[in-house]
Amino acid sequence: MKPVRRSMAILAILALVLAACGGGGTGEDATTTTGGAVTETTAAEAATTTAAAEEPAEEVTIEWWHIQNTDPMMTLWQDMANEFMEANPNVQINITVMENEAFKAALQTNLQAGDVPDLFQSWGGGGLREQVDAGLVQDITDASSGFIGNLNEGAVGLYNVDGVQYGVPFNLGMVGFWYNKDLFAQAGIDAPPATWDEFLDDVQALKEAGITPIAVGAGDKWPAHFYYSYLMIREGGEAAMAQVTETLDFNTPEFIEAGNQLQRLIDMEPFQAGFLAAPWDAPDGESGTIGTGQAAISLMGQWGPGAYANQSGIGTPEDPIEERLPAEFGWFPFPAVEGGAGAATDGFGGGDGFAVGKDAPPEAIQFLEYITAVDQAIRTGETGTTLPVTAGAEVSVTDPLQQEVLEGLGQASFVQLYLDQYFTPELGAAVNDAVATLFAGTATPEEVTESITAAAG
Amino acid sequence: MIFAFLLPALALYSLFVLYPITQSIRYSGYDWNGLEPLTDWVGLQNFRDAFADPLFIEAITHNGIIIGLSLLLQIPFAVALAVLLTRNLKGRGVFRTMYFAPFILSEVVTGVVWRQIYRPDGLFDQVLAGVGAGDLSREWLADPKIALYSLFFVISWKYFGFHMVLILAGLQLIPTELEEASAIDGASFWKGFRYVTLPLLGPTIRVSMFLSIIGALQLFDLVWVTTKGGPVNSTATMATYLVDWGFRRGQFGFASAVSVIVFGLSLIVALLYQRFVLRRDLEGALTT
Numbered sequence: 001m002k003p004v005r006r007s008m009a010i011l012a013i014l015a016l017v018l019a020a021c022g023g024g025g026t027g028e029d030a031t032t033t034t035g036g037a038v039t040e041t042t043a044a045e046a047a048t049t050t051a052a053a054e055e056p057a058e059e060v061t062i063e064w065w066h067i068q069n070t071d072p073m074m075t076l077w078q079d080m081a082n083e084f085m086e087a088n089p090n091v092q093i094n095i096t097v098m099e100n101e102a103f104k105a106a107l108q109t110n111l112q113a114g115d116v117p118d119l120f121q122s123w124g125g126g127g128l129r130e131q132v133d134a135g136l137v138q139d140i141t142d143a144s145s146g147f148i149g150n151l152n153e154g155a156v157g158l159y160n161v162d163g164v165q166y167g168v169p170f171n172l173g174m175v176g177f178w179y180n181k182d183l184f185a186q187a188g189i190d191a192p193p194a195t196w197d198e199f200l201d202d203v204q205a206l207k208e209a210g211i212t213p214i215a216v217g218a219g220d221k222w223p224a225h226f227y228y229s230y231l232m233i234r235e236g237g238e239a240a241m242a243q244v245t246e247t248l249d250f251n252t253p254e255f256i257e258a259g260n261q262l263q264r265l266i267d268m269e270p271f272q273a274g275f276l277a278a279p280w281d282a283p284d285g286e287s288g289t290i291g292t293g294q295a296a297i298s299l300m301g302q303w304g305p306g307a308y309a310n311q312s313g314i315g316t317p318e319d320p321i322e323e324r325l326p327a328e329f330g331w332f333p334f335p336a337v338e339g340g341a342g343a344a345t346d347g348f349g350g351g352d353g354f355a356v357g358k359d360a361p362p363e364a365i366q367f368l369e370y371i372t373a374v375d376q377a378i379r380t381g382e383t384g385t386t387l388p389v390t391a392g393a394e395v396s397v398t399d400p401l402q403q404e405v406l407e408g409l410g411q412a413s414f415v416q417l418y419l420d421q422y423f424t425p426e427l428g429a430a431v432n433d434a435v436a437t438l439f440a441g442t443a444t445p446e447e448v449t450e451s452i453t454a455a456a457g
Numbered sequence: 458m459i460f461a462f463l464l465p466a467l468a469l470y471s472l473f474v475l476y477p478i479t480q481s482i483r484y485s486g487y488d489w490n491g492l493e494p495l496t497d498w499v500g501l502q503n504f505r506d507a508f509a510d511p512l513f514i515e516a517i518t519h520n521g522i523i524i525g526l527s528l529l530l531q532i533p534f535a536v537a538l539a540v541l542l543t544r545n546l547k548g549r550g551v552f553r554t555m556y557f558a559p560f561i562l563s564e565v566v567t568g569v570v571w572r573q574i575y576r577p578d579g580l581f582d583q584v585l586a587g588v589g590a591g592d593l594s595r596e597w598l599a600d601p602k603i604a605l606y607s608l609f610f611v612i613s614w615k616y617f618g619f620h621m622v623l624i625l626a627g628l629q630l631i632p633t634e635l636e637e638a639s640a641i642d643g644a645s646f647w648k649g650f651r652y653v654t655l656p657l658l659g660p661t662i663r664v665s666m667f668l669s670i671i672g673a674l675q676l677f678d679l680v681w682v683t684t685k686g687g688p689v690n691s692t693a694t695m696a697t698y699l700v701d702w703g704f705r706r707g708q709f710g711f712a713s714a715v716s717v718i719v720f721g722l723s724l725i726v727a728l729l730y731q732r733f734v735l736r737r738d739l740e741g742a743l744t745t
Contacts, residue, residue: 273577276688
């Protein structure tokens with residue numbers, strides 16, 4: 001048994017490596033074997049091939065890559081796939097579950113080999129645009145027109161490039177401040193701040209009470225970029241964000257002022273010890289510091305409380321999130337900035353969805369319709385980890401903390417996608433790196449906008 | 458006929474070493490995001506960009522610092538320990554095993570463990586506070602000024618045992634008669650070490666140094682696990698720079714150019730070292 005299994009594993013690895021080496025933009029045909037299902041793909045094929053109607057009613061296989069690698073979502077996706085396969089006996093859905101970072105690396109390899117999964121996790125934005133330009137994803141504008149109107153318009157728009165739909169969202173969240181109500185009370189703060197100045201006052205009050213005001217995982221960089229991005233949105237508003245998308249010139253008074261406002265916060269030294277090396281999710285990271293009650297505030301998306309609870313060491317994963325947090329938690333939106341052009345309700349966030357690979361069968365889109373239909377969306381919402389985007393599924397969000405995020409999202413007339421997803425991976429990384437230098441005190445706000453602009457050029 | 462037996466190995470070597478290397482060289486001439494067809498030929502522009510990027514130069518400098526410190530501190534330390542442990546010391550077997558143990562750990566395990574040791578108010582800080590040196594506490598991995606040296610300490614901790622074992626083996630090759638003769642002639646311990654042991658140990662030390670240099674040039678895993686090259690690039694090495702540009706920014710053409718540069722630098726260093734330092738050893742000479 002053993003030697004056989006080992007040689008199988010070696011074969012599988014060889015096949016993967018071969019796939020990675022082959023293709024490689026040469027436009028040759030690449031044949032890969034994954035998990036027993038054989039898929040033939042042609043790298044040179046045009047993007048707009050609606051693989052539809054090629055072999056209807058015949059056996060089809062859908063390769064589905066997602067990153068909901070923990071329960072309850074992992075099991076729920078499997079259940080839904082089983083239900084769909086039962087209703088459509090000719091469809092076989094092969095699920096590949098990966099952790100976020102592992103997924104990104106593996107997807108890159110498969111995309112280079114021209115072996116695109118039929119459905120795969122996508123955040124939209126600049127990464128999706130690159131895939132569109134390379135002809136790796138499928139135009140599903142017509143195929144999805146029957147159900148996409150039921151989904152949140154902003155979320156749907158993330159998967160729309162130049163008026164063409166390439167994917168379908170299932171989750172949309174927003175970044176805001178999570179705070180520890182006990183620590184706020186200890187510092188004598190009775191209400192969440194409404195303006196940036198009030199926020200800075202609260203930070204000062206926390207400091208004076210001997211409490212570390214903020215935890216930030218600046219080692220991972222993207223948690224730090226939330227501060228800068230939100231200030232950009234508050235200073236410049238929707239208009240400035242639209243303009244920078246067009247010009248890629250970050251050297252504008254609004255964005256430099258955003259840096260100046262962030263500098264005011266950084267100068268107060270409000271962060272936990274060693275924040276420059278701290279990751280987001282680790283015992284010594286942002287989630288660990290908040291989860292153990294060692295700092296009061298964390299600027300994070302809707303997934304924040306789940307991660308704090310996991311790091312708190314309280315209770316077991318089956319217990320509700322509120323019971324596993326070190327104190328009562330609350331949420332407030334990023335405060336308004338005096339003199340800024342952006343509305344206080346403008347949001348910053350993003351979500352999850354599935355892009356449709358270039359050779360996906362029409363059944364893949366039907367499957368997306370199935371999992372985003374209101375009944376299924378309610379089931380995702382009931383897990384307490386997902387904010388479904390289907391109209392009518394809002395009622396499923398019963399977690400009080402998530403309801404606050406949903407409310408903030410409901411008030412937002414404009415939601416900016418995470419900048420590191422919105423731009424190309426290269427420019428996104430440049431934004432994150434530049435903001436990290438501001439946090440480290442090695443660059444001025446002017447140098448930050450200059451280095452981002454230089455990377456964009 | 459006998460060459461037929463070489464074919465399987467040769468085929469694998471070609472597939473997994475030669476082919477990827479030639480592909481890297483080919484990619485390095487393109488502006489390529491890894492997805493689109495290779496069309497945007499830019500010639501040597503990627504190489505010019507790399508050498509014009511202060512962060513890449515900084516990364517090379519960091520590799521240089523690690524090499525320098527390894528040769529200046531780590532190897533002499535390993536030699537000293539090895540000499541100590543060849544003497545008739547009680548429990549020297551235990552010491553040898555103990556000092557060699559860190560080398561057995563994988564780099565990733567080492568990185569994860571030391572991340573926790575170095576964290577603010579972690580084991581390292583608490584030990585310092587415990588011996589009354591709490592003032593010396595620093596943000597070991599979070600302070601850009603010292604993070605590289607904190608990492609060097611971990612690298613040394615992991616590899617000194619390996620070099621020590623190499624040198625122990627070298628010491629055992631030295632005939633005891635020579636050391637005894639010098640002692641009978643009245644040479645002190647230091648003189649015996651300086652004029653008998655050290656010259657005869659030369660070939661081993663030079664190999665040890667060579668491995669140390671190559672290791673430092675390729676330094677990646679440990680850095681990636683502990684700091685990912687941060688904070689603000691203060692611990693970036695050529696390899697982390699390369700991975701950052703390839704897999705985080707998706708600039709595979711540029712990253713390929715960087716990999717070619719790293720390959721070239723390592724090759725030059727290796728050839729020069731063999732030519733000028735190892736030549737006599739390779740020809741079979743026993744001393745310098």
